[in-house]
Amino acid sequence: MKYRQFFCSVALAAVLVTTGLSYAAPAIAAQDDSTVDFLDDAFYDNEPDVADIGDPLEPFNRAMFQFNDVAYTWVFNPVATGYSYVVPADIRGAVDNFFNNLREPLRFVNTLLQGRFADSGTVLTRFVINTIGGVGGLGDPAGRGLGYGPVYATLGETLAVWGVNDGLYLVVPFFGPSTLRDFSGDVVESIAMTTYYRMADLDSWEEAAAIYLFKQQNRLSLHLGEYEDMKKLSFDPYVALRNGYFQHRKQLRNHEVE
Amino acid sequence: MKRFFTYYRHALLMVLVALLMPVSASYAMPDPTEQMKPFLEKLVAELKKEDFKSGKSCDQCKRIVALASEHFDYYEMSKRVMGKSWRRLTTEQKDQFVNLFTKLLQYAYVGKVEDYVDKKITFKSQRIKGKRAEVKTLLVDANKTIPVSYIMLLKDDKWMAYDIVVENVSLVRNYMEQIRSIMRNEKFEGLITQLKKKIRTLEEERNKEQSQVVNKQETSSTAINVQPSATL
Numbered sequence: 117m118k119y120r121q122f123f124c125s126v127a128l129a130a131v132l133v134t135t136g137l138s139y140a141a142p143a144i145a146a147q148d149d150s151t152v153d154f155l156d157d158a159f160y161d162n163e164p165d166v167a168d169i170g171d172p173l174e175p176f177n178r179a180m181f182q183f184n185d186v187a188y189t190w191v192f193n194p195v196a197t198g199y200s201y202v203v204p205a206d207i208r209g210a211v212d213n214f215f216n217n218l219r220e221p222l223r224f225v226n227t228l229l230q231g232r233f234a235d236s237g238t239v240l241t242r243f244v245i246n247t248i249g250g251v252g253g254l255g256d257p258a259g260r261g262l263g264y265g266p267v268y269a270t271l272g273e274t275l276a277v278w279g280v281n282d283g284l285y286l287v288v289p290f291f292g293p294s295t296l297r298d299f300s301g302d303v304v305e306s307i308a309m310t311t312y313y314r315m316a317d318l319d320s321w322e323e324a325a326a327i328y329l330f331k332q333q334n335r336l337s338l339h340l341g342e343y344e345d346m347k348k349l350s351f352d353p354y355v356a357l358r359n360g361y362f363q364h365r366k367q368l369r370n371h372e373v374e
Numbered sequence: 375m376k377r378f379f380t381y382y383r384h385a386l387l388m389v390l391v392a393l394l395m396p397v398s399a400s401y402a403m404p405d406p407t408e409q410m411k412p413f414l415e416k417l418v419a420e421l422k423k424e425d426f427k428s429g430k431s432c433d434q435c436k437r438i439v440a441l442a443s444e445h446f447d448y449y450e451m452s453k454r455v456m457g458k459s460w461r462r463l464t465t466e467q468k469d470q471f472v473n474l475f476t477k478l479l480q481y482a483y484v485g486k487v488e489d490y491v492d493k494k495i496t497f498k499s500q501r502i503k504g505k506r507a508e509v510k511t512l513l514v515d516a517n518k519t520i521p522v523s524y525i526m527l528l529k530d531d532k533w534m535a536y537d538i539v540v541e542n543v544s545l546v547r548n549y550m551e552q553i554r555s556i557m558r559n560e561k562f563e564g565l566i567t568q569l570k571k572k573i574r575t576l577e578e579e580r581n582k583e584q585s586q587v588v589n590k591q592e593t594s595s596t597a598i599n600v601q602p603s604a605t606l
Contacts, residue, residue, distance in 0.1 A: 367542035
């Protein structure tokens with residue numbers, strides 16, 4: 117139990133620091149709220165300004181990027197590749213669904229906190245249908261047949277809705293690209309997720325870490341080769357990943373109907 | 375009176391034609407999906423040809439690129455990728471950049487398209503705004519679905535793609551930021567050096583892959599009997 121308390125205090129400190137920093141330096145991460153329209157020339161004319169994203173820690177981030185790159189190339193990728201040979205893709209997909217389903221209650225809370233009530237309904241419906249009809253979330257009948265597709269909602273986004281700025285771009289070891297705000301949100305969420313560990317009577321942090329690693333490896337095994345492609349075709353993989361992260365995130369958080 | 379009437383009728387006809395002109399012009403606007411569909415099918419068919427993988431260097435790439443240029447506007451892509459710096463370049467610099475960037479895109483797109491072979495392309499929807507269009511497709515295989523959008527500009531009855539958006543990440547926008555940071559630190563000359571370096575490594579990698587494929591094909595006839603039970 118001790119590690120939980122430790123993590124909780126770390127997370128709390130992180131959130132406080134984030135919010136503090138973000139309020140203190142609102143100019144660092146001037147969020148541009150314009151929605152993306154690829155058919156609009158403004159999308160291409162309006163050049164992404166590094167100041168918009170805010171990467172004052174670039175030297176540190178680059179070092180972390182290198183670190184992650186080595187960890188990925190020599191450990192995570194070989195393990196995930198081996199795993200993908202042994203375990204068939206549909207089982208890996210089911211495992212991914214299972215972990216995804218466990219997260220639905222968190223998404224439900226976040227949609228509520230963001231005032232996206234229609235999405236809250238979708239998330240709740242998904243959770244009920246997939247837990248019962250999808251055998252504990254292994255399948256995704258709600259998304260595949262019934263039109264209740266996955267909903268994106270994280271604590272980082274909730275904080276954004278509440279006016280907390282990104283703070284700064286952060287490359288976290290073993291975790292990848294994030295921002296100070298979003299990463300703090302992720303830490304708090306993963307602590308909330310430990311409720312399941314208690315329900316499953318897991319008490320040691322080793323077990324929790326092993327489950328987390330397994331989940332990540334499983335996810336990676338479904339996305340093999342993507343990172344290599346990105347790296348192969350860019351001049352500066354660090355900038356390419358940073359830009360890709362922000363572009364992707366922006367679209368994920370654009371909840372207007374297509 | 376009769377003469378006046380025919381004159382009047384002519385005038386009326388003229389007016390009618392004039393009125394109908396813009397309507398028929400917009401009617402003639404080709405459908406972006408209708409153009410993209412056979413085009414992508416042709417590309418994939420070309421890739422499925424036997425000699426593609428075993429071919430030396432990038433002869434096949436060139437074939438693909440020539441095919442692709444039918445609906446890919448490399449000039450427009452290069453221009454957009456350069457962003458604001460474009461206007462400050464001389465004509466020679468522009469040409470040099472377009473040339474090299476097209477070469478890089480060959481590898482980028484040929485590499486991507488090679489994945490298409492065992493996937494299915496489905497056309498989801500399209501959107502037209504003036505002379506621009508977005509065709510949304512899905513790349514589907516057993517495990518996952520990747521959304522790929524083609525952003526296009528109408529040029530002489532032809533829809534020409536100038537950006538590809540894969541999983542919501544715009545290729546042009548992504549290169550743009552990289553190029554920007556290089557231009558800031560190393561200027562145009564630095565960018566050209568980096569482009570050449572990148573293309574060289576991609577070429578080397580491709581040659582290596584290709585020779586591996588050739589070797590495999592040569593040894594495969596004998597390898598079958600001694601192959602360990604890899605299917606375990």
